[in-house]
Each structure stands twice: as C-alpha cells, then as structure tokens.
Amino acid sequence: MDEPVLEVVEVSKEFPGVRALDRVSFRLRPGEVHALVGENGAGKSTLIKVLTGVHRPDGGRLLRDGRPVVFGTPIQAQRAGISTIYQEVNLVPLMSIAQNVFLGREPRGPLGLISRSRMHAMAADLLAGYGVTEDVRRPLGSLGVGAQQMVALARAVSVDARVVIMDEPTSSLEPREVETLFEVIGRLHRQGIAILYVSHRLDELYRICDRVTVLRDGKLVHTGPLADLDRLALVSMMLGREIGDVRDHGVTGFGEDGHAAAETLLRAEDLVSRHRLAGVSVTVRAGEIVGLAGLLGSGRSETARAIFGALPLDSGAVVLAGKTVRTGSTSAAISAGMAMLAEDRKADGIIPNLSVRENIVLAALPRLSRYGLVSRAKQDKIVDIFVERLRIKISSPEQKVSELSGGNQQKVLLARWLCTRPTVMLLDEPTRGIDVGAKAEVRKLIDELAAEGMGVLLISSDMEELIEGADRLMVLRDGAIVGDLRGDQVTEGNVLAALAHHEGDADE
C-alpha cells in the first residue's frame, strides 16, 4: 500500500456556534482520485480551507508525506505541493491568460525583469495540453468560464503540485470541457498526483473516482473504495438516512392524489437556465404543498428562484392562475401573487435594525399608503393581526427584529409576505437554523396556509420535513426532474431511489 501523500488526522474546526469539523481523518494516496462528498453544512468547504491554509484547524494534524505540516496561509500550502481549483474561478479576469498562469512565479530574465516572451511561450505550451488554444496575451476575462477553469487547473498543476483539490470543477463546464478535464485528471493520475475531487454529480464520481470520503454535519461518515458503495448507499450516507428495504422501487404509476380536482394555481413549464436548470416543470394546485427534493446543487433553489423571477431564464414559462407571468422579474412575480421566503434570511430577508412592525409592513407599503403617506393606524392593525395569527413572540411591535430568535424572525418574514396576500408561496428552507419547537410551529403554519387554499412550493434539505409536509414531491437531479411522487408514493425510500438512480443505469 502506498504511503499517503496527505493525511488528515482528527482535524477539528469550530466557528462561533458551529462545530464545522469534528475529528475528521482521512488519507489521500499518490495517484488516486478521491471523492469528497456531503450535503450542505457537512464540512467539505471547511475541510478544503483547512487543507489549503485558509483556515487553521483548532485541533488535529496534517501530515504531508508523513511529516506534520502547519499551513498558516495559502502560499504555505502551495509550497507544500497542495494546489486548489475553486468552484468560482479564482483568477484575475483583467489580466492576460499568461499572467494568470504565472502570477507570483513569472519567468525572469536579466536584471530580474519578467521575460514576457518566455512567459507567453511557456503559457501557450502548457495550456495546449489543457485544450486552451487562445492567444495567451488576451485578458482572461474574455474566455468562457470553462476555459478559465482550465487555466486555473493548468496553473494549479504547474506549480509542482502533488495534491490537487478540485471543488466542483464541472459545475460550469460544457460536456466537451468536462471530457478535457477528465483527460487531464487521467494524466495527473498516471503522474502519481493525488486528486481530491468534490462534486455532487454522482455520475462523475463513479466515472473517475477510486475512493470516497463522506462527511455529514462535520463528522466523517465513511471513507473507502467507491466501488464498494452503490449509489443508493452513497446517497443514504450523505443524507444520513437508512436504506431499509426500499431498493429498486419503481417510481412510476400514480398514487392517490387528494388535490387532483383542485384548481391549478401555478404552472412552471420547461424552465431552462444554462448550467442550472434543464427543463424543469412544476405545477402547484390550490391547497397543495409541493416539495422539491434533491441533493445540494440539484437545482431546487434555482427552480424556486426562476419561478419567482430572481434567476434569469433562457426559456420556459410561468403561469399563475391562468395568466402568464413575465419571467426574470421579481416585481412581476410579486404583483401576480407570488411570495418567496429566501434560503438565506439574513442576506435576503430581514432588515435587522428595523422594528418588527417596519419589517412586516415593508412589502405591503404600496397597499397601505395613500398619496405617498403611510397610515400608521393601518400598519398597526395589520401587524397586530399577523403577530397574533403567526404567534410571533415579541415584547412590542417596535422591538428590533435582530433581537428575535431565528424562528420568530422567520415568522416575521412570513408575515411580511402574507401582507401581500399571495396565492402561491415559495418557501426555500423555511426551518433552517431555527430550534425544534419553532420548526414545528412554522410547519404547522405552512399546513394552515395550504388548508386555506394557498399553493405552497416547499424546499428543504430535511427529508423528514419534506415527506411529512408535502402532498407531492418532485425530485431533482442535475437541474432536471427525475421523480414525481404523489400521495402514498411520498416515502423516504422512493426519494432516495430517485436521487440515486437514473435512466439506463439498471446495473446499480
């Protein structure tokens, strides 16, 4: 057995309130392609940042070729032969392709000055092996994202790397570019360079990876040969669910559907957005809660954002209550009767320094005002109604929202949207980061809203929440619907099966 080129021993990292990594250990052997997988919050990014010197671990050790190393800065990790290509290309778009490849280690001629001609020749030479044939003097920003990613890879490998970490390298590549990437990976593999490959695309993992490490909630769940795990087992591990006796369940046929008769409120047809959505269709009926299930990066949030007009679409249509809604415009979506609770309520939702009252009435201001003046009495009335109805716990409507608990903040946001009297609500992770009691309350509220005839599109990483809450579940993978479960079919086994399998892949 080869000595590991990089070994992570019981590494822990804590952030305020979160244990991002909890005594994680794994080994990377020379020449292996090692998959690192896990859902949101599993600790993958933290682990990568520890390996690349961006974060210092609180505990544990890193061994490089058996010798302990400490990385305080990215340059130290790079000097130790660990290179990284990030999901978002981390290069300088305004500088030339060649400059980007050699930044910080430019070839120098007499007087210590950079030799441009040599740099250009070397860059062109190097990049030819990565399928990049553009003039290396052009600014990097003029290349497509895929080609930029290749430049990043060329840079990463050409610094004498022994370990290359790839964080979702294919998320913005075209199929042809993915092939080039895999060829390069094959070459690195033969040169004995170890690759830590982070991706959510199971197809890719099974195609190129030798071994896999699964993280969940900051803990190591599994590490071992990938061939020993089938897709279902892998997905179950990532999500932390039991496989049970659900193998190879067909996901066809129609279950009982209590809402079949109800009026269709929302119909999204064939939503396409480059690299994100590949033709997603969703319908939501009055009183129905439709859940979107899928792994990280499968296009759940993107679907909701596309319907709400927050994600530009290449094609597709959104129809609300029989009327076509202009896509790509949130204000069109709102005035048509949609409301969306965004995934990150801190960034996209609450305004912490405003009071509960101000936060609630924000979206309803146009309706409450006359001649540009807002009636305070009307505001107070509305706020009272919602505080009572949503059981928001506050000392007074003038309390700052930032002083509330996560659950109550979420309710304030919900109240804000309910002020606009939406017919369809899109809820992206409505219970994330709030305590158990508040979770139950928010779920109950969602049920109540649906019972009153509202259509709800629910996104959640919490499988239980989806299965218990949704009347119907659409399962997404790689930006496409791969399962449509109704009534009795909405079971954990069926969801896992839909996540793990794909057409023409009966052998697994």
Add this chain to the structure above:
Amino acid sequence: MSTSTTPTGFHESTPVPGPGSREAAHRRLVAGLLQRQGAALVFLAVMAVAWIVFPGFGTTGNLRTLALQSSFLAVIALGMTLVIISGGIDLSVGSVYALGGVLAAYGSRWGFFGALLLPLAVCGLIGLVNGLLVARTAMAPFIATLATLLFARGLLLAITGEGATTYKIDNDQVFLEIGRGVLFGVGYPVYITLALFVAGGVLLRRTRFGQALFATGGSESSAVLMGLPVARTKIMVYVLSGLLAGFSGAMTAAYLQSGVTVIGVGTELDAIAAVVIGGTLLTGGAGTVIGTLFGVLLRNVIQNIINQIGTLDGNFQSVVSGAFLLVVVVVQRTLSRGRR
C-alpha cells in the same frame, strides 16, 4: 463502478450562446481603445487645434513651460496610478506634496542631502502609515488617507507657524538645480519625471511587484488564494505614493526656491482625475502610467489654452476637466459591463 456514463441530459438541452456577437465585439474594441488611449488621442487633437488657432501656443517657450508645469503633478499622479491599480486611493498626496516642499526647504540648512532626504523620509513614513492602516487593519483607503491628509497638513502648519514662516533655500545651489536646472532648453524636472515614468512602467509591467499590484486590484481574494503577498504589495504601493508626492514637493521647493505652504490643496483630486482620464480603472486592476502622463498633459494643455484665450475665467479649466472625466468614467463603466 460505472464507466459508461454519458454526460447528463442537462448539458445537451442547454443552449450554448456564441462568444458574443460581432457587433458587441466591435463595441468592446472601440470602448477599449477609447479607454486605454483616449487621453492620448484627445491630447493630440487638442494640441493640433491649439497649435493652429492660437499663435502663442506653439511657441517653444510656451511648450517648455507646459512641460515643466506638468512635471510636478505628473510625479504625484504616477504614485496615484500605482495606488489606484492596486484597488486603493490615496487622498493624502496633496498635503504630503506641500509638506515635502516645506521639509525640503527646512532641510536645506543641512545641505543637499538634508533637503532631499528629510522630505523623502517623512513622506515615505506617512505612506507607510497609510499602507499599514489599509493592509493590516483593513481600513478603507479613503478613510485612512483622509486621516493622513489632515495629519500632514497639520504638521505642515505646525512647523511653519501656521504658514507664517516660509523657509527659503538659498545656501544649496546643487539642490536648487533639481528644480531650476536646464538641459537643451528643457528644465531638469521634465527629465526627472520622464525617468520616473519609465521606471514606473517597468515596475508595473516587468516585475513581480507590478504583477501582484494588478492582481490585487483586479481580484484581491484571488490574489490571496494564489499566494501573492497582497499585504506587502499594498504597503509598498502607499509608501511609493508618499515618496513620490514628497519628492514632487521637494522638486517644487527647489523650483520655487522656498517651501510654499499654500500649495497642494486639492491636488490629490487633480491627480486622481488625471489617472482616471488616463484610462486607469478607478476600481483597480487595470491601468498604465503612460495614460496618466497624457491625463496630466491634457489637463495642463486645457489650462494653457484657457490662458491663451485670456477672456475666459481660469475656472473653466475645471469645467472642461470635469466634463471629460465624466465621459471617461461612463466609458469605463460600459467597458466593465461588456466584460461581465
């Protein structure tokens, strides 16, 4: 392990737009040209027109004065170019410039080296403070250098008794030569400035420091992840800016034979305007020193023309510069949007 996987249907159904229409590419090209060479083109056009229209403009004497007058601002703007490329801004240079002049006059009592090294040491130190504040405490460059602007101006007033004392340089002929010497009919400051610009150009384009400067301004987080010495680069660039402003002050003092206290007010804005007109992106990451040189020349030529007209209020120079600055910034905006 599956080996027969085809790429997911996801990609195939995705429309792939071409690499931008020809029209867009053309527009980008024009915008790029305007951006990089705009100042030079406009400068040449204005020169040509002025030459023909005003008989007094094309005279050797007038052109010499023009070149000499441009030198002092150009040296300050050179430092500002580097700072702006790094993604920062240096508001302190106007005060530091004035302080440099006073310190040079003050230091001339210790001879040539006193007159030269005292301003460089103090102004370099102020630059170092700027750099440390920006790089180590992550303070906004705007705020940090605003503080040192006040500091330098205050120091200047303190050593001159609120401007009541003017230090004269009369005992050091060698130092005065820096400002007053003439070679082939052209003042020394012009040669010094050109030499500094050549050095600046080499520094930017042919050294790792220069490349790190572009990278820091172009995308700081990328620069950090690429392992570039971002903090050191930032500190260096503010030190350079302080040194250049201080040196320009010393050169001005040598030219005027005394440390004048009232100069340099608002000079930082003139320098910034010249840099931006010269095609350097105010957001950092792109720019040239030659563009800055033309930016400074353009400003002074317009001033000169307004003087030639005679009947026009001198303040119209600012009006014209301001209008041109607006045009440049709009072009930059269009250009950076085209890139995205």
